[in-house]
Amino acid sequence: MKIAVCLKRVPDTTTKIVVGAGGKSIDEAGVKFVPNPYDEYAVEAAIALKEKAGAGETVVVSLGGDAAQETIRTALAMGIDRGVLLKGDGSADGLEVARVLAAELNGGGYDLILFGKMAVDDYHHAVGVMVGEILGLPVLSSVSALRVEGGTVGGEREIEGGVEVLAAALPAVVTTDKGVNTPRLPSLKGIMAAKKKPLEVKPVSLGAGTMVVTGLSLPPERQAGRIVGEGPDAAAVLAQLLRTEAKVI
Amino acid sequence: MAAILAVTEQRGGSLRKVSLEVVAAARQLADAMGATVDAVVCSSGPVEGVAALGNAGADQVRHASHETFTLYNPDGFAATIASVGGGYAAIVFAATAMGRDLAPRVAAKLGVGCATDVTGLGTEGGAVVVTRPVYAGKAIQQVRLTGATAVLSIRPNTFATGSAAKAGTLQPLAVPAFTARVTVTAVKAPAQASLDVTEAPIVVSGGRGLREPANFKLLEDLAAALGNAAVGASRAVVDAGWREHGAQVGQTGKTVAPSLYVAVGISGAIQHLAGMRTSKVIVAINKDKDAPIFKVADYGIVGDLFEVVPRLTAEVTKLRAE
Numbered sequence: 001m002k003i004a005v006c007l008k009r010v011p012d013t014t015t016k017i018v019v020g021a022g023g024k025s026i027d028e029a030g031v032k033f034v035p036n037p038y039d040e041y042a043v044e045a046a047i048a049l050k051e052k053a054g055a056g057e058t059v060v061v062s063l064g065g066d067a068a069q070e071t072i073r074t075a076l077a078m079g080i081d082r083g084v085l086l087k088g089d090g091s092a093d094g095l096e097v098a099r100v101l102a103a104e105l106n107g108g109g110y111d112l113i114l115f116g117k118m119a120v121d122d123y124h125h126a127v128g129v130m131v132g133e134i135l136g137l138p139v140l141s142s143v144s145a146l147r148v149e150g151g152t153v154g155g156e157r158e159i160e161g162g163v164e165v166l167a168a169a170l171p172a173v174v175t176t177d178k179g180v181n182t183p184r185l186p187s188l189k190g191i192m193a194a195k196k197k198p199l200e201v202k203p204v205s206l207g208a209g210t211m212v213v214t215g216l217s218l219p220p221e222r223q224a225g226r227i228v229g230e231g232p233d234a235a236a237v238l239a240q241l242l243r244t245e246a247k248v249i
Numbered sequence: 250m251a252a253i254l255a256v257t258e259q260r261g262g263s264l265r266k267v268s269l270e271v272v273a274a275a276r277q278l279a280d281a282m283g284a285t286v287d288a289v290v291c292s293s294g295p296v297e298g299v300a301a302l303g304n305a306g307a308d309q310v311r312h313a314s315h316e317t318f319t320l321y322n323p324d325g326f327a328a329t330i331a332s333v334g335g336g337y338a339a340i341v342f343a344a345t346a347m348g349r350d351l352a353p354r355v356a357a358k359l360g361v362g363c364a365t366d367v368t369g370l371g372t373e374g375g376a377v378v379v380t381r382p383v384y385a386g387k388a389i390q391q392v393r394l395t396g397a398t399a400v401l402s403i404r405p406n407t408f409a410t411g412s413a414a415k416a417g418t419l420q421p422l423a424v425p426a427f428t429a430r431v432t433v434t435a436v437k438a439p440a441q442a443s444l445d446v447t448e449a450p451i452v453v454s455g456g457r458g459l460r461e462p463a464n465f466k467l468l469e470d471l472a473a474a475l476g477n478a479a480v481g482a483s484r485a486v487v488d489a490g491w492r493e494h495g496a497q498v499g500q501t502g503k504t505v506a507p508s509l510y511v512a513v514g515i516s517g518a519i520q521h522l523a524g525m526r527t528s529k530v531i532v533a534i535n536k537d538k539d540a541p542i543f544k545v546a547d548y549g550i551v552g553d554l555f556e557v558v559p560r561l562t563a564e565v566t567k568l569r570a571e
Contacts, residue, residue, distance in 0.1 A: 013500040013520045017387040093362035126353035133357035138430035158495045159346035160445035168431040178494040210396030211362035225547035232560040234550045239564035246530045248509040
């Protein structure tokens, strides 16, 4: 079983966002970066599937600057065998990112290519699906349950008011949602071993794409409202306000 | 004349409500560009509610009928829409489970980018421009789409369905040959709650303050009294296994924009606020008067939720019965 995982370095979800000097991206000063939480499910799935198969190779691929090496090392410490850094600037256009990743993955002999369902920074929700389309592979997106056996892959995707059951033949692309597994923490032994694992750096350049970011702004601050009251007696006042003032019930 | 394609959704032979929002958003864009709107319906048979697409602003309704289109068919829907998509100035999807899977497939086939979760749209110098929340709504990105076809998905509960009634003339749309690489073999009912937090007009969410999973019954009762309400949860209680991950509101969960959001026993961590701050009206019930949730709430009650919530349920029931 040969498995690739695509991993992105993103700001921690507790980060307070400040718009940077150019007005089109965030100010990265003082921001803590972490592996994209949804990608961690993909990393865990890759390691667990290889363990279950008893043989194979797991590879983590990341597009980004030198700092993404640290993110790759985190995945290696969790148990991924080797890393590839596609060194270059990202793009606001997910298709350009997908094209570069697909070019790296094409012909790699992977049974499975895993992604998180989305990155918590740009919220595209698109790159994994696009890589599958470019490579002509089946795509099971946003799965919260995953089963691989006998050359097939099955998954479950939460939809509004239900769960879709998905099936395809390998090789395939899968993007993972919360619920699919619980990612392991790197062990001390894993962290030591990760330092010696191979990490190849390949320079890449992305096309201009068809999405141009023209600005980034903070949403308008919500004005704090009012405390209606204290204790259960305030509930009657609240219900009236929701009906007559806010008109939402 | 330029045209916009609005991609609709059906489930079990009925049109989904979010499809009217997609048509309304497409109509808004079409009016800004002097274009017409075609809505596309993929199904295996007649779909109830299709007439409403004309009332929502569709000039034409293109029906792609295929025996395998009873459930979502990722490769079949993508091939069908991409077969005509290049002829449109823009293709509008909903940022739903289906739209999140389908829009990037179509965009990749057309060789353009895909702007997801759009909350505002217009035109500028002939190009489609959109605003979309990033970092779970902690920032808003402005994007110009420069491809021949602009592919985008709109956030549910964001675009009002207007009354720009158009003809909605029904036309068949040929389904091209395609290979179904992945298939949806079944749709199962969820273990909890049927209304999704992203689409419900009212969301009642609970956090650690509920103390134990069984106490979510209080919120389910309130949701039932409010009607048309879904029960959400904070990350802490989802991570603790009290509620399904699909109910999680926040940066690593769902971003919601209901008309009423009721936060019960939720202190208001930055990653939770990011997921619900665009709700139209926010109510907070918390025993800690200094909880950050009160800084974004329109109405707050400081008190013991175990006393306040049952009382609120009773008051709402009484009011709605009047």
